[in-house]
Amino acid sequence: AQKITQTQPGMFVQEKEAVTLDCTYDTSDQSYGLFWYKQPSSGEMIFLIYQGSYDEQNATEGRYSLNFQKARKSANLVISASQLGDSAMYFCAMRRPISSGSARQLTFGSGTQLTVLP
Amino acid sequence: EAEVAQSPRYKITEKSQAVAFWCDPISGHATLYWYRQILGQGPELLVQFQDESVVDDSQLPKDRFSAERLKGVDSTLKIQPAELGDSAMYLCASSSPDRAGANVLTFGAGSRLTVL
Numbered sequence: 001a002q003k004i005t006q007t008q009p010g011m012f013v014q015e016k017e018a019v020t021l022d023c024t025y026d027t028s029d030q031s032y033g034l035f036w037y038k039q040p041s042s043g044e045m046i047f048l049i050y051q052g053s054y055d056e057q058n059a060t061e062g063r064y065s066l067n068f069q070k071a072r073k074s075a076n077l078v079i080s081a082s083q084l085g086d087s088a089m090y091f092c093a094m095r096r097p098i099s100s101g102s103a104r105q106l107t108f109g110s111g112t113q114l115t116v117l118p
Numbered sequence: 119e120a121e122v123a124q125s126p127r128y129k130i131t132e133k134s135q136a137v138a139f140w141c142d143p144i145s146g147h148a149t150l151y152w153y154r155q156i157l158g159q160g161p162e163l164l165v166q167f168q169d170e171s172v173v174d175d176s177q178l179p180k181d182r183f184s185a186e187r188l189k190g191v192d193s194t195l196k197i198q199p200a201e202l203g204d205s206a207m208y209l210c211a212s213s214s215p216d217r218a219g220a221n222v223l224t225f226g227a228g229s230r231l232t233v234l
Binding site: 004033035037042043044045046047050052091093095104105106107108109110111 | 161162222225227
């Protein structure tokens with residue numbers, strides 16, 4: 001079974017500073033996908049960034065980057081130049097190999113509440 | 119920008135009553151998911167559809183929950199009877215295979231249920 005662990009229930013960061021949100025995972029699959037989603041207080045889950053297990057380079061999307069360390073089974077999200085609008089809940093999630101239909105579903109961690117301070 | 123539509127946005131009901139949620143996925147997305155998110159936790163999958171067929175409903179409490187996607191487009195999730203522990207956000211998502219192999223799930227705004 002897959003498991004996602006997010007050990008930081010809450011994090012604070014000063015506006016314009018960078019912050020790292022931790023995520024570790026456990027899987028026996030060789031092929032898998034890792035995702036980060038943002039959930040503002042409004043409730044909608046917003047996709048941020050994706051990393052495939054065979055991707056050699058760390059994924060980047062604007063101010064978001066994913067620090068992927070396969071041997072350590074970690075997929076930390078780095079947000080550079082934090083903005084007040086970044087205050088939200090952040091979830092790490094994992095998908096099993098795409099070949100199996102039922103495996104397209106995501107397994108989520110428990111989330112990290114990020115608060116950006118002015 | 120294409121989005122997943124959900125309704126109602128908020129629902130308050132008394133225990134033992136029936137409640138239903140509706141989801142309209144992004145056009146062309148064959149895979150549809152219903153997740154339940156209890157306050158302070160991550161979403162957990164209830165049911166996954168591929169077109170009109172159920173792919174995975176292993177975590178769906180079938181004694182009170184039912185889900186259907188009759189024509190392989192929109193979907194309804196029903197709870198009957200509702201219990202206090204069903205208070206949660208019900209999230210619908212849809213996905214389609216992409217060239218990058220990511221299969222990104224796009225979520226709706228969710229339906230927040232409160233059972234009194």
